[in-house]
Amino acid sequence: MPLFFLSYARIPGDRRTGPDPDRLVFDFYGALSDRVAAHAGAGGADAGFVERPHTTGEQVVRALSDCRAFVPLYSQRYFTDPRCGRQWTAITRRSAPAPAPRIVPVLWTPYPAASVPEAVHETPAVPESAGDAEESYAALGLHQLLDLEEEQALRIVDWLARRIAGTPPVHRAPSDPGPSDWAPSRLDPAGLDSAGLARLPDAFATRPPRPPLRLTVLAPSEQRLPIGRGSARYGPRPLDWRPYGPAAGGPVAEQAGELARNLGFAPEVVSFDKALVELRSVGAPTAPWVLIVDPWALQDVTAARQAREFDTARRPWTAVLTALADNDPQTTEHSERLRELLESTFPRHLREGRIGQQSAVRGLRTADVFALWFGELAESAYMRYLRYIQPRSSPPGPSTGPAPGTPPAAGAGAPGTDEGGAEARP
Structure with a gap:
């Protein structure tokens, strides 16, 4: 059973003709998995799960069904991704014998408070110590920290790993099947397989009306x-x-x-x-x-x-x-x-x-x-x-301040600040 499920929004790009635009996600996953395994005393295989380009739907459903912690990478892109919204629905609907896991959100890139869907109530925590790494994480997000300040980023990764490793294990009934004979009904009494996951409602779909x-x-x-x-x-x-x-x-x-x-x-x-x-x-x-x-x-x-x-x-x-x-x-x-x-x-x-x-x-x-x-x-x-x-007025809408619970960041939510960078944004 994975100790955590890493949920992220893919960046557009042709992965066959150049570097994978999600490289930093997988770099973060590797470092986090190593640190979680170290803190939990689990060696060998990956401590967590992340969906890669060739991961099967059955593997995704199994990991969602079994994980102890759900680790979403918050960004403006994340909150508009239907795939992430369905994963959120699957996790929050999970019932006995594998109850809903602990949600440990990561501030991946700064995002406007108005972009947070109504279904999301968890905000990224920030380490209590006020060192350079903690201040940079709160202001810039982990994506930019991984790209610019690797040593500081690793401090945040270790802090996140300790939070995940401290998540209580999932208690199963004696008759509950293990991963080797996994039953797709664990998430949904009606039976949830990879096709069923695609049919789940998107938890992020409810938003303030636009034109x-x-x-x-x-x-x-x-x-x-x-x-x-x-x-x-x-x-x-x-x-x-x-x-x-x-x-x-x-x-x-x-x-x-x-x-x-x-x-x-x-x-x-x-x-x-x-x-x-x-x-x-x-x-x-x-x-x-x-x-x-x-x-x-x-x-x-x-x-x-x-x-x-x-x-x-x-x-x-x-x-x-x-x-x-x-x-x-x-x-x-x-x-x-x-x-x-x-x-x-x-x-x-x-x-x-x-x-x-x-x-x-x-x-x-x-x-x-x-x-x-x-x-x-x-x-x-x-x-x-x-x-x-409206050539002479600002676009109407709610405030675009930082996410609730996140210290204000210069330029938070500004165009071009999401993890795709200039190349990934139109």
């Missing part, structure tokens, strides 16, 4: 597919398109709507034809807008022309995301031609957009990467929307 977020899907229906394109990922309507296959969940429009609600938006799905009416309007926009593109649709002359019009319109409150799934053999086979279509259709977005915007237009390979970049670009479109409609 609508318009979602438009540019994709063919199964009756109007390009010549040679298979119909397996399509349905009667463009909104039925499932670029990442049935294993990823419902249609991409539904997934985007769920992500939008998690960010506090009221999603409005509109057809591309209706969206073009607002695109051509000279009036002020009424909502930020995200266009989700199937590159196969660009083989249609009319759709390609309308998409190019979108690219040249220079509407700052809009964002473009393209799904180019790497688990779709047909898309993989024709990926070079599909990318050429995207480059000829959205040249301005690729020329003028930031790194994140360019990556989103060129094609997002997995459902996880799509979800991460959707959140980033929806937030970015929303901020540009506010600046456009």
Whole structure:
């Protein structure tokens, strides 16, 4: 049984073409696991559990079911990640014979108090001693401390490890199965397996209301597919398109709507034809807008022309995301031609957009990467929307002070301070 479960929000990025953007998470996990094992007197295998890119869903559910302590890495990104919200639901719903574990939050990066969901009541503790390491942790968060002041960071890691190692063990009934014959019903009487975890409600989804977020899907229906394109990922309507296959969940429009609600938006799905009416309007926009593109649709002359019009319109409150799934053999086979279509259709977005915007237009390979970049670009479109409609006033909303229980930090919650850094933010 793991002594702790490390819960973190993934940073967008292609892990196959460069350094893993979550490197510091795994570095922290390794150091924390070693120190927890030392303080708990447990040698050998890892003392904890962390989900890595190739970890199976069954392993995640087992660790959530068995862990003594749940260690979330608090950041603004963490509180908008549906995956983390479902883990929180699973942990807080856990019942006998493995009751809910102790939650030991870590201040990973400073975040606005307004970003904390209603379901979260635990705040990161700060060591009582007032040394440089403790003050830096309270002001900067552990992510930056690991990157800049390794010696100070290790003091905080050791302090966290002592808190985790002191967590009482989980007491099981004599008939309770051990990890070797684990039963998926331990978290949920109805039986929770890896698919069940994906269906759990997101504990972070309840947020103060924000304006609508318009979602438009540019994709063919199964009756109007390009010549040679298979119909397996399509349905009667463009909104039925499932670029990442049935294993990823419902249609991409539904997934985007769920992500939008998690960010506090009221999603409005509109057809591309209706969206073009607002695109051509000279009036002020009424909502930020995200266009989700199937590159196969660009083989249609009319759709390609309308998409190019979108690219040249220079509407700052809009964002473009393209799904180019790497688990779709047909898309993989024709990926070079599909990318050429995207480059000829959205040249301005690729020329003028930031790194994140360019990556989103060129094609997002997995459902996880799509979800991460959707959140980033929806937030970015929303901020540009506010600046456009209120050019001389600050964006409305609640205070963006530091997290409750966290000492004020210079620049806390400011754009670009999250763990993704300049490269990871759009």
